[in-house]
Amino acid sequence: MPPGTGDTQLSITQSIEIAGAVIVSTPQDIALLDARKGAEMFRKVHVPVLGVVQNMSVYQCPKCGHIEHIFGKEGAKQLAEEMKLQILGDVPLHVSIRETSDTGQPVVVSQPDSPQAQAYISIAKKVLDSLPTPDDSLPNVKATPT
Secondary structure, rough: OOOOHHHHHHHHHHHOOOOOEEEEEEHHHHHHHHHHHHHHHHHOOOEEEEEEEEEEEEEEEOOOOEEOOOOOOOOOHHHHHHHHOOEEEEEOHHHHHHHHHHOOOHHHHHHHOHHHHHHHHHHHHHHHOOOOOHHHHOOOOOOOOO
């Protein structure tokens, strides 16, 4: 969903059952303000916040490998700690993510062994592990013999 706590987010939480929310933010201060508001809104409407993903955490030059923290460093991780949320992972700012997405072959499909794909796969596994199992939402009912 788009950032913030607007009508779209509230309407969705009131219209459908949501198993959990994942907060995605860049590490920069202004984005973290929206991320915090979003997490607080989900908590108020009783949607579990599964964790935080730090998007565009670092830029890695595809030619030389140099790493630069263009949008700041560890901002989403600090937010997760302050709000007692799990950090689900970091997604780097890398040209291969954009290029493969633009061609309709996301990096997890076209380059599954790349570090960029592995970042997404690791996050997805943590999200799955954080979701309640179907049995968790069922009432505790004892079967009666017929």
